[in-house]
Amino acid sequence: MKDIYILGIETSCDETAAAVVKNGREMISNVVASQIESHKRFGGVVPEIASRHHVEQITLVLEEAMRQANISFAELDAIAVTEGPGLVGALLIGVNAAKALAFAHHLPLVGVHHIAGHIYANRLVTEMKFPLLSLVVSGGHTELVYMKEHGVFEVIGETRDDAAGEAYDKVARTLNLPYPGGPHIDRLAHEGKPTIDLPRAWLEEDSYDFSFSGLKSAVINTLHNAKQRGETIDPKDMAASFQASVVEVLVTKTVKAAKEYGIRQVLLAGGVAANKGLREELEKQFAELKDVELVIPPLSLCTDNAAMIAAAGTVLFEKGKFATMALNGNPSLELK
Amino acid sequence: MKVLAIDTSNFVMGIALVEDEIVKGEMITNLKKNHSVRVMPAIQSLLAECDVSPKELDLIVVAKGPGSYTGVRIGVTIAKTLAWALNIPLAGVSSLEVLAANAKYFDGFISPLFDARRGQIYTGLYKYHEELLEAVEQDQILLSKDWARKLKEKNEKVLFIGSDYELHKEILTEELRELAVFAPPSLQLPRPSELALLGMRKEPENIHSFVPNYIRLAEAEAKWLEQQQK
Numbered sequence: 343m344k345d346i347y348i349l350g351i352e353t354s355c356d357e358t359a360a361a362v363v364k365n366g367r368e369m370i371s372n373v374v375a376s377q378i379e380s381h382k383r384f385g386g387v388v389p390e391i392a393s394r395h396h397v398e399q400i401t402l403v404l405e406e407a408m409r410q411a412n413i414s415f416a417e418l419d420a421i422a423v424t425e426g427p428g429l430v431g432a433l434l435i436g437v438n439a440a441k442a443l444a445f446a447h448h449l450p451l452v453g454v455h456h457i458a459g460h461i462y463a464n465r466l467v468t469e470m471k472f473p474l475l476s477l478v479v480s481g482g483h484t485e486l487v488y489m490k491e492h493g494v495f496e497v498i499g500e501t502r503d504d505a506a507g508e509a510y511d512k513v514a515r516t517l518n519l520p521y522p523g524g525p526h527i528d529r530l531a532h533e534g535k536p537t538i539d540l541p542r543a544w545l546e547e548d549s550y551d552f553s554f555s556g557l558k559s560a561v562i563n564t565l566h567n568a569k570q571r572g573e574t575i576d577p578k579d580m581a582a583s584f585q586a587s588v589v590e591v592l593v594t595k596t597v598k599a600a601k602e603y604g605i606r607q608v609l610l611a612g613g614v615a616a617n618k619g620l621r622e623e624l625e626k627q628f629a630e631l632k633d634v635e636l637v638i639p640p641l642s643l644c645t646d647n648a649a650m651i652a653a654a655g656t657v658l659f660e661k662g663k664f665a666t667m668a669l670n671g672n673p674s675l676e677l678k
Numbered sequence: 679m680k681v682l683a684i685d686t687s688n689f690v691m692g693i694a695l696v697e698d699e700i701v702k703g704e705m706i707t708n709l710k711k712n713h714s715v716r717v718m719p720a721i722q723s724l725l726a727e728c729d730v731s732p733k734e735l736d737l738i739v740v741a742k743g744p745g746s747y748t749g750v751r752i753g754v755t756i757a758k759t760l761a762w763a764l765n766i767p768l769a770g771v772s773s774l775e776v777l778a779a780n781a782k783y784f785d786g787f788i789s790p791l792f793d794a795r796r797g798q799i800y801t802g803l804y805k806y807h808e809e810l811l812e813a814v815e816q817d818q819i820l821l822s823k824d825w826a827r828k829l830k831e832k833n834e835k836v837l838f839i840g841s842d843y844e845l846h847k848e849i850l851t852e853e854l855r856e857l858a859v860f861a862p863p864s865l866q867l868p869r870p871s872e873l874a875l876l877g878m879r880k881e882p883e884n885i886h887s888f889v890p891n892y893i894r895l896a897e898a899e900a901k902w903l904e905q906q907q908k
């Protein structure tokens with residue numbers, strides 16, 4: 343069978359990225375221009391500034407991805423681009439660049455869901471085994487996604503309020519840690535002890551949904567009350583206690599769903615997958631489940647990148663699911 | 679020489695194909711619809727109608743702003759990517775200059791304008807000199823009231839052009855009286871064929887570093903700079 347080469351483009355938030363992937367599994371190039379330094383001074387991603395940076399970077403990143411892959415447009419089979427969800431102004435840069443490229447070189451165009459991309463980052467590490475379950479945790483998402491075959495997604499659990507990554511950022515701000523706060527909490531958590539009693543939101547008995555806003559408020563209240571009493575709480579212990587609560591809920595629900603759905607493979611996906619505490623606990627729990635393979639992609643594939651978009655796009659390409667020149671950025675695109 | 683011109687900097691969407699100074703095709707709409715959905719299909723159908731394939735293009739010209747941030751970005755992103763992918767030059771033209779080009783036979787100053795909210799306008803001052811359009815005052819954003827005062831000092835006829843002038847007509851007339859002239863509806867929309875012709879005379883841009891002329895900093899950036907100075 344002929345090899346399939348797809349150029350992926352991702353601009354849904356604050357990374358401008360392009361990559362070439364072979365057969366949906368082999369990364370030929372992977373270029374990411376991060377804007378994080380620019381947004382740090384604002385304590386978060388500013389949409390208008392993100393959009394401006396994408397315009398500055400887009401052709402540079404595309405050129406670098408093509409150069410590293412040492413490939414010509416004639417050798418490409420399709421262009422895959424993140425269609426949503428994300429910041430609308432940011433999505434529009436990738437989508438319109440992708441359409442212009444597809445038009446210029448008569449290539450098919452494929453619109454990819456950002457979360458499908460995060461899940462398919464795992465396919466660049468190892469082949470997928472169905473049925474599988476993916477735990478997606480990032481700044482904007484906390485989801486458990488069930489897949490019985492390629493390209494078909496069923497969200498069995500999702501957050502009802504804050505995403506896990508969002509809770510991390512808010513707690514980090516309360517602890518006066520710099521943006522982005524996730525890695526700082528993870529680091530502090532390893533130095534401290536989970537001695538503070540914080541809630542775990544299990545929700546209903548049979549639910550795989552998540553909720554982190556209660557936990558976030560509990561952290562803020564605990565710190566506030568201690569301050570009023572003139573006591574000090576070691577930020578390391580608070581970070582450890584907060585992380586223990588998040589990780590326990592995420593891992594327990596993932597293990598439960600893996601058993602209930604007769605899952606063969608569990609894939610970790612999204613930026614929070616970089617979290618050491620989460621990785622360690624998943625590894626520990628799944629070591630006991632002999633029939634389930636746990637896959638944790640390397641850090642560079644957990645955060646936003648375009649190789650994952652090309653990988654997910656390859657499956658859509660094979661199914662003949664093409665987009666037209668009217669493709670638009672969709673900030674609230676649903677995963678199906 | 680086949681030139682594709684793209685303007686999505688405001689509600690008006692304009693696409694033109696010009697071949698050796700002959701306008702082959704032009705499409706203009708003035709609708710509050712989504713550029714991101716409509717521009718590429720419009721380019722596709724115009725080129726198909728003119729029997730020109732993308733690989734035959736020799737130059738891409740784009741209206742680089744000022745205007746709606748998102749609108750300008752869509753046009754600039756498409757133009758940059760097309761020029762880079764086809765390995766052909768890219769030219770950028772002020773969105774106001776394109777509008778001013780409609781007033782070729784007006785003897786006096788030309789003030790193209792777009793509304794910029796809160797009493798402000800994006801405008802510049804242009805004049806035809808031996809059939810060439812020249813910028814007298816650079817593109818800027820200011821209160822229409824202040825602009826009218828500035829123009830009054832020049833004591834010469836000024837043609838206001840752009841459908842947004844309706845929002846500022848009273849202020850402009852009050853200050854300038856009979857010096858203020860207003861363009862008719864048929865000349866209110868920037869013409870992408872003019873954009874193409876203006877672009878053919880410009881120096882090509884560096885494709886990678888080419889960005890819209892927003893005129894204004896992003897709000898968050900402006901606030902941040904203000905705080906740094908305190």
Ligand SMILES: [Zn+2]
Pocket residue numbers: 456460480612613645646
């Ligand atoms: Zn992401």
